[in-house]
Structure formats: C-alpha cells, structure tokens
Amino acid sequence: MRNVELQQRSLTSRNLLVPIGSVVLALLVGSIFILVVGENPLYAYRVLLVESFGSINNIAGTLQRSTPLIFTGLGVAFAFRCGLFNIGAEGQLYVGGMVAAIIGVSFGNLPGLIHLPIAVFAGMLAGGLWAAIPGILKAKLGVHEVINTIMMNFVAYYLTDFLVTGPFHGGRWAPETDRVFPTAVLERILPPSRLNTGIFLAIVALVVVYIVLWKTKTGYEIRAVGLNPSAAEYGGISVARNMVLAMVISGAVASLAGVEQVLGVHGRFIQRFSPDLGFIGIAVALLGKNHPVGVFFAAVLFGALRTGGAAMDRLTDVPRELVVIIQAMIIMFVAADELIRRLVPRRRKA
Amino acid sequence: MWWEYVVYFVNATVLAAALRMATPLIFASMGGILSERSGIINIGLEGMMLTGAFMGMLVTFYTANPWVGLIGALLSGGVVGLVHAVATVRYKVDQVVSGTAINIFAGGFTVFMLRTVFDVAGTSPAVERIPTVAVPLLRRIPFIGDILGHQNPVVYLALILVVAVHLFLFHTVWGLRLRAVGEHPRAADTVGINVFRARYLAVIASGALAGLGGAYLSIAHLSRFGDGMTAGRGFIALAAMIFGKWTPFGALGASILFGFADAVQMRLQEVGIPRHFVLMLPYILTMVALAGFIGRATPPKSIGKPYEKE
Numbered sequence: 111m112r113n114v115e116l117q118q119r120s121l122t123s124r125n126l127l128v129p130i131g132s133v134v135l136a137l138l139v140g141s142i143f144i145l146v147v148g149e150n151p152l153y154a155y156r157v158l159l160v161e162s163f164g165s166i167n168n169i170a171g172t173l174q175r176s177t178p179l180i181f182t183g184l185g186v187a188f189a190f191r192c193g194l195f196n197i198g199a200e201g202q203l204y205v206g207g208m209v210a211a212i213i214g215v216s217f218g219n220l221p222g223l224i225h226l227p228i229a230v231f232a233g234m235l236a237g238g239l240w241a242a243i244p245g246i247l248k249a250k251l252g253v254h255e256v257i258n259t260i261m262m263n264f265v266a267y268y269l270t271d272f273l274v275t276g277p278f279h280g281g282r283w284a285p286e287t288d289r290v291f292p293t294a295v296l297e298r299i300l301p302p303s304r305l306n307t308g309i310f311l312a313i314v315a316l317v318v319v320y321i322v323l324w325k326t327k328t329g330y331e332i333r334a335v336g337l338n339p340s341a342a343e344y345g346g347i348s349v350a351r352n353m354v355l356a357m358v359i360s361g362a363v364a365s366l367a368g369v370e371q372v373l374g375v376h377g378r379f380i381q382r383f384s385p386d387l388g389f390i391g392i393a394v395a396l397l398g399k400n401h402p403v404g405v406f407f408a409a410v411l412f413g414a415l416r417t418g419g420a421a422m423d424r425l426t427d428v429p430r431e432l433v434v435i436i437q438a439m440i441i442m443f444v445a446a447d448e449l450i451r452r453l454v455p456r457r458r459k460a
Numbered sequence: 461m462w463w464e465y466v467v468y469f470v471n472a473t474v475l476a477a478a479l480r481m482a483t484p485l486i487f488a489s490m491g492g493i494l495s496e497r498s499g500i501i502n503i504g505l506e507g508m509m510l511t512g513a514f515m516g517m518l519v520t521f522y523t524a525n526p527w528v529g530l531i532g533a534l535l536s537g538g539v540v541g542l543v544h545a546v547a548t549v550r551y552k553v554d555q556v557v558s559g560t561a562i563n564i565f566a567g568g569f570t571v572f573m574l575r576t577v578f579d580v581a582g583t584s585p586a587v588e589r590i591p592t593v594a595v596p597l598l599r600r601i602p603f604i605g606d607i608l609g610h611q612n613p614v615v616y617l618a619l620i621l622v623v624a625v626h627l628f629l630f631h632t633v634w635g636l637r638l639r640a641v642g643e644h645p646r647a648a649d650t651v652g653i654n655v656f657r658a659r660y661l662a663v664i665a666s667g668a669l670a671g672l673g674g675a676y677l678s679i680a681h682l683s684r685f686g687d688g689m690t691a692g693r694g695f696i697a698l699a700a701m702i703f704g705k706w707t708p709f710g711a712l713g714a715s716i717l718f719g720f721a722d723a724v725q726m727r728l729q730e731v732g733i734p735r736h737f738v739l740m741l742p743y744i745l746t747m748v749a750l751a752g753f754i755g756r757a758t759p760p761k762s763i764g765k766p767y768e769k770e
Contacts, residue, residue, distance in 0.1 A: 147576055195556055197503075253750045254759070256556050257702065260503065260695055261743040267692075272736035386567070392560055429575040434568025441561040446551040 129397050129404070131450040132443035133411065140436040147427050154428050161421030162414035170303035174375070176413030177305075178203070178367035178384075180312040182391025183409050184319055185364025187400040189255075191323060192356035193336035194248065198241060198259025199364035200388025201266030206237035206365025207372040208270045211379035212278060214290025214372070222293035229294045230311070230369055237365020238358040240266065245357025249350035255357070267382065274381045285381035296374030306374030308366075315363055316402040322359070332356050364391065385416075393441040412437060465731070469724050472606030479607060479615060480681060482712075482719030484509065484690070486618040487673030488697030489704065489711040490625045491666035495541075496706060497629065498662035499642040499762045503559035504544050505670045506694025507566030512537040512671025513678040514570040517685035518577065520587040526679040527590065530614070530672065533679075537671015538664045540566070545663035549656055552766035563694075571687050582687055589683035590614060614672075614680040619712075621669070626708040638662055642760035645767040655767050670694065699746040706760065718742040 141151030162172045182199040189196035196202075210233035217225060244258035271285075280288035296306040323329035334342040335352045343349050367387050372379050390412055397411070398404030419433030443450060488505045495502035502508075512533035519532030544562055547553040571581065578584055592612045599609025629635040640648040641658045649655050673693070678685045696718055703717075704710025721742060725735035 143572065195554075197556065197560065247747070247751055251751050253747075254764075256501075256503070257698070257750060258747055261699065261747050264692060264695065264743045265740050268736040268740045272734050275736075276734065386564065389560060389564055392557070393564075396557065429572050431568040431572035431575070435565060435572060438561045438565035438568060441557060441564065442547060442553065445553040445557040445561070446547060449551050 125399065128447045128450050129399065129408070129444060131453065132397070132440050135443050135450065135453070136436045136439035139439055140432055143432055143435060144428050147429070149426050149428050154422055154426050154432075157422050157425050158415070158418030158433075160418075161425075162418035166300070167303055168417065170300040170305040172410065172414045172417045173309055174303055174305040174413070175416045176409040177309045177312050177374075178370055178387045179390055179394050179409035179412050180406060181315060181367035181370065182364045182388050183394025183398060183405040184312075184315055184402065185360045185362075185367075186391045187395035187398065187402075187405050188319060188323070188363060189356055189360035190395055190400045191336045192332045192353060193339065194245070194353060194356055194360070195256050196241065196244075196259055196357065196360045196364070197256055197392065198244065198262050198266075198361070198388070199367070199391045200384060200386065201259070201263035202237040202240050202361040202365045203368030203371075203384060203388055204266045204270045205240045205368070206233035206362075207368025207383070208273055208278075208379050209233045209236035210294075210369040211287045211290060211372045212273075214294035215278070215280075215288045215378075218291045218293075220293055225291065225293040226296070226373070229290070229373060230366070233365055233369035233372075234362040237368070238362035240365070241357045241361020242354060245354040248357075249353040263388070270379070271381060274379055278379070280378065286376075287379040289377050290373060294373055295377060296370060298374075304375050306370070308370035308374040311366065311370065315366065316406055319359075319363065320402040328352075328355070364388065367391070390437060393437055393444075396441060396444045469727055472603055474720070474723050474727070475607045476611070477723035478716055478720035479611065480719070481722040482715040483612075483615045483618045483681075484673040484676045484693050485697045485700050485715035485718060486622060486712060487676065488670040488694055489700040489715055490621055490708060491537075491541075491669035491673070492698055492701040493625065493629070493706055493708060493711060494638070494662045494669070495544075495666035496701065496763055497642045497760055498638050498659045499645060499760060499765065499767070500545070500548055500659055500663050500666075501555040501559065501764050502544065502663065502666055503556055503695075503698060504540070504562035505559075505666075505697055506690055506692065507559075507563035508537045508540045508544075508667045508670035509674035509677075509690045509694045509697075510563075510566040510570055510688070511540050512674030513689055514573065514674075514685050515671070516675030517584050517587055517678040518573070520589075520679050521585070524588055526588045529587070529679045530590070530675050533671040533675030534668045535671075537674070538668035540671070541664040541667020542660075544667065545660045548663070548766065549659045552768075555764055567688060570685070574685065574687065584678075584685040586684050587679060590680040612676075612680045614676045617672075618676075622708045622712045629708065639760070642762060645762050649767075649769065655769075659767070670697070673697070696742050699742050702759075703742075703746050703749050705749075705758070714742075 144151040144154045185199050186196050210229045213229040213232045244255045247253040247258055248255045275285050278287045280286055296308045299305050331347045332352050334347055335349050339349045394408040398408035415433040419430040422428050423430035488509055492502055515536035516529040516533035520526045520529030544558055547558040548555045594610045599605040637653045638658055641655050645655045700711045700714035703714035721738050725738040728738050729735040
C-alpha cells in the first residue's frame with residue numbers, strides 16, 4: 111500500500127495551464143460585460159490592476175481583502191485533500207467570528223498577551239466543532255457532507271443573527287456587538303488600510319497546513335483517504351477518524367476568516383458581515399489546486415479583484431459586481447479543465 | 461387556554477400565508493427533483509431562482525405584462541439550467557462546483573444588470589404584478605375556502621405542477637426513463653435510452669421551474685426585484701426536496717411545512733419564542749432526515765457521478 115503515489119506534483123507549467131487559462135478566459139468573457147456597459151475593457155482592467163497593486167496603500171488593501179480568503183481557501187482545500195467538499199466555510203466563519211467577538215467583548219481585565227490568543231483559539235475551536243458535525247455524520251452514517259454543510263450554513267446565519275440581535279447586541283442601534291476590548295484586537299499594520307496582523311496569522315496557517323499535510327503521519331493518512339478511501343482502510347488507516355479530523359481542521363482554519371474580520375477589520379461582530387468569503391474560498395481552493403502556495407496566490411488574485419473592482423466602480427461606469435461575475439466564471443472554467451485544455455492548443459496552432 | 465394559542469398559530473390566515481411562502485419552494489423543489497432524479501445534483505437552484513426573479517421583473521418592465529414576464533423567467537431559468545447541464549454533462553464539471561459558480565454568478569449578474577439598466581443598486585422600480593384571484597365556488601367552502609379560495613394564480617400553478625411532475629415521473633415512460641438514468645445510467649444506456657439527452661432536458665427543466673419560483677417573488681407576491689431577494693429559498697427548496705425524499709408530494713408537504721414555519725415566525729416571536737430558531741428548523745429537520753432518524757432520505761443512486769459512454 112505504501113506504493114501509492116502521494117507526492118504532490120510540483121507546480122510545473124503544465125499544472126499552471128488550467129488556472130491561468132481559466133483566469134484569462136474569465137477576464138475575456140468579463141470584457142463582454144464591460145463592452146455592454148459602454149466602457150473600454152483595456153481601460154477598465156488597467157484601472158483594476160493599478161488600483162489593486164499600484165501603490166503601497168493599494169497593495170495593503172489587496173492583502174487585507176486576501177487575508178480572509180487565504181483562511182477560507184485553505185480550509186476548503188484541506189477538506190478537499192481528504193476527499194471532502196466543505197461548502198460550509200461561510201457558516202464556520204460566522205460561528206468562529208461570533209465566538210471571538212463574545213470573548214473579545216468580555217474579560218476586559220485580561221492582558222493582551224492572553225486575551226487575543228484566547229479569542230482567536232476559541233473562535234477556531236468553535237469553527238472546528240461546527241464542522242465536526244457534518245464530518246461525523248459523513249464518517250458514521252455516510253451522509254453527504256455537501257448537503258449538511260449547506261444546511262449548517264443557514265443554522266449558523268440564524269444562530270448568529272439571534273446572538274447579535276439578542277444576548278450580545280451592542281449599545282448601538284445597528285445589529286452588531288459592542289467593540290471588542292483593545293486587548294483582543296488584531297493590530298492594524300499599514301493605516302489607512304485595514305490590513306492587520308491577521309495576515310501573519312494567515313501565513314502561519316499556510317505553512318502549518320503545508321507541514322501537516324506533507325510532513326506528518328496524520329497528513330499522509332488524510333491524503334491517503336482523499337485519494338482512495340478503500341485502499342487507505344485496507345492499509346490500516348481509519349477513514350472515519352481522518353474524515354472527522356480533516357473536517358475539524360478545515361472548519362478551524364476557515365473560521366479564522368471570521369475571527370480576522372471581527373478582531374482585525376470591524377472590531378466587532380456585524381450581522382451578516384461576510385461578502386461570501388466562504389464561497390469565494392471554494393474558488394480560491396480550486397484555483398490554487400488545493401496547495402498552500404496556490405491558495406496564497408489565488409487569494410491574492412481574488413483580493414485584488416475585490417479591491418480593484420471597488421475602484422473600477424468609482425472611476426468607470428463598470429459596476430463592481432463585474433468582479434463577482436469574473437470570480438464565478440473562474441470557478442466554472444477551472445473546474446472545466448477539459449474545456450481549457452482543448453481551447454489552449456487550438457489557439458497555439460492558429 | 462392552550463386552545464386559543466393553537467388557533468392563534470394554526471388558522472386559515474396563517475395557512476394561506478404558509479401556502480404563499482411555500483409557492484417559490486414548490487417550484488424550485490420540483491425543479492430539484494427533476495434534476496436530481498436524472499442524476500445531477502443541483503445546488504444552483506438559488507441562482508436559477510434569483511435569475512428568474514430578475515428576468516421576470518425585467519421582461520415585465522418592458523412589456524408591462526407580468527404573464528410575459530413569467531415566460532421570460534421560465535426561459536432565463538432554463539438558460540441557466542442549460543449552463544449547468546453543459547458544464548456537468550458535457551464537460552464533467554463537479555456538480556457542486558458548477559452549482560456554486562451559478563449561485564455566485566447570479567448574485568453578481570442580477571445586481572450588475574440592475575445597476576446597468578436602472579442605475580439603482582438595491583431594488584428595481586415597481587412593475588405590474590399578477591393579481592390574486594378569487595375562485596368562484598372554492599372560496600365559499602368554510603376554512604378550505606379561506607386558505608385556497610383567494611390566492612395568486614401562480615400559487616395554483618404550483619399545485620398543478622406538483623401533480624404534473626408526479627404523473628410524469630411515476631406514470632409515464634419518459635418519467636421511468638428519467639429515473640432509470642438517475643439510478644443506473646449504464647443499464648439505461650444499454651436499453652437504448654439517451655442518458656445525455658435525458659440529463660440535459662431534466663436540468664434545463666429544473667432551471668426553468670426554479671426561474672418560475674423566483675419570478676413568483678418578483679412579479680406575483682411582490683412587484684419589484686430586490687438584490688438577493690431569494691434569500692436562501694433555493695437552499696430551502698433543496699431541503700424540501702430531500703425532506704420529501706425526492707418525491708413531488710413529499711416535497712410539497714415539506715415546502716408547506718417550511719412555508720408554515722416562515723409564516724408563524726413573527727407570531728411565535730410575540731409569545732417569546734425567538735424567530736431565528738424557527739427559521740433554523742427546515743435545515744435542522746433536513747439534517748435529521750438525512751441522518752435517518754425520521755425515515756432515511758436516500759438520494760438517487762448515481763447522483764453526482766458524470767456518465768461516460770463506453
């Protein structure tokens with residue numbers, strides 16, 4: 111059984127063909143939408159590029175928007191490695207964010223060195239446990255995790271709706287908690303952007319996930335289950351145990367997106383604050399080929415799209431929703447690798 | 461008296477509201493059944509509904525005829541269904557990934573169009589809507605008449621659709637073939653059924669029906685489109701389909717149950733039961749049903765697997 115090839119192929123040019131082809135194709139289709147609005151695609155895309163990478167402040171803004179996507183993308187990718195489709199990152203990040211907020215607004219007398227780590231870990235733990243439920247249902251009863259993670263998203267929305275409008279509703283009228291104590295804040299790095307120390311946490315997460323997946327026995331087992339569950343079981347690896355573990359880690363990592371948004375960006379839990387971060391995380395994982403390095407670059411790309419899209423909205427007639435359309439098409443194209451592989455050689459011949 | 465409480469929560473007014481709330485779920489869950497019975501998972505129902513809600517409004521805006529708008533919603537939903545079919549059947553894109561992409565796309569596309577056409581971000585201008593009708597004899601029947609006698613024609617259309625889908629699936633040869641394709645595509649292929657064509661048609665129909673469900677919201681129940689107005693109903697429809705064990709009447713029952721939860725949430729809030737917990741119920745019940753605690757819900761056998769001809 112040890113002969114099973116578990117080494118991830120390196121990021122060779124062949125492996126990059128589909129992701130890059132998908133992005134290019136999505137941008138091409140996006141330019142049709144730009145033409146419909148009556149703008150010049152080259153100009154609009156130039157604005158998008160300049161406004162997302164053109165200055166230190168723009169780069170900081172891009173990284174800030176990339177940070178939560180690194181977490182959700184990495185979380186989704188981790189589950190994919192075990193053959194599980196975690197479509198519940200959105201719910202996990204709400205639960206994690208809410209628990210971090212609750213810890214953040216309580217315990218005002220703790221020193222920051224203790225308060226912040228507790229808030230972060232409690233959020234992770236909550237997200238991990240939230241994801242454990244569909245993991246257990248899959249491992250023990252064979253229920254497809256896709257449906258259960260979708261269902262649990264909605265339970266998470268309504269649960270946090272309840273908490274943020276009820277027991278933990280802050281002093282202001284808006285549906286949000288009070289500000290967390292300064293001891294639980296992820297500090298801003300490059301004001302006026304909202305980039306915060308969460309980005310370091312994201313990089314640590316990327317490295318840790320890489321090490322866990324490729325340098326530990328646990329990671330080997332998780333990937334073995336992902337490649338072929340029956341072969342793994344035959345080889346003495348517990349499929350059930352590794353599935354639950356993979357979901358817990360996936361949920362814990364994804365929930366850090368919520369923790370970062372609450373403790374670093376907003377300073378409080380705001381009802382339904384996430385602009386589909388969990389779902390875009392699926393795109394990040396797919397585009398990044400479920401590898402931490404790929405996830406990082408994919409998250410930066412999507413962060414840049416979001417930053418640049420907002421600027422494009424201000425400076426041209428193109429609505430910011432264009433980038434949402436482009437993101438959706440990237441997901442579709444990256445998954446339709448057969449289509450991309452067929453298109454690219456044809457273009458070379460011409 | 462406890463009896464007064466029951467009457468407060470379960471009366472003709474609430475049940476009529478439950479039926480109205482259930483209508484978009486009925487359309488989308490029927491669509492879900494057709495798609496999944498053919499073996500294609502459709503979590504893109506939400507995006508198909510949203511597209512239908514928008515296009516129904518848009519066509520009504522230009523034609524001033526909500527019935528034409530309804531047809532526009534049907535067709536546009538069908539087009540989104542076609543995209544899902546091409547992706548999953550032709551290019552073997554993971555069905556969940558394709559559905560996710562469709563949901564994200566629809567959320568962006570509808571607001572993009574809203575801003576491009578009307579230059580507004582939140583809600584469209586008001587359009588004509590399909591007016592409610594009073595059914596002559598039905599409305600005179602006590603209680604039943606109060607629930608069913610005075611509703612939107614689209615509500616009746618939903619109820620007729622349930623019967624039609626049931627008859628189609630279980631009493632026609634085409635329905636039998638569709639189910640065969642979803643259970644044993646290889647065997648179906650062997651006896652000469654065109655698996656690809658069956659799946660294409662089922663998924664296109666699925667999108668068309670979800671589109672109608674969305675249009676009910678924008679041009680029958682209300683008379684405008686709002687950003688994200690389906691608000692997760694595509695997923696509740698998915699839940700209703702599962703809770704109803706992939707059968708039309710089962711999904712109808714589940715849709716009405718979930719519609720009822722939606723209709724009583726405000727009244728429950730008044731007596732101190734937080735409405736958010738009521739809103740959670742459809743999702744929790746579905747998880748419980750899938751886990752097999754209330755009669756196991758089992759999906760069609762070959763669901764999620766792309767078919768390859770040998």
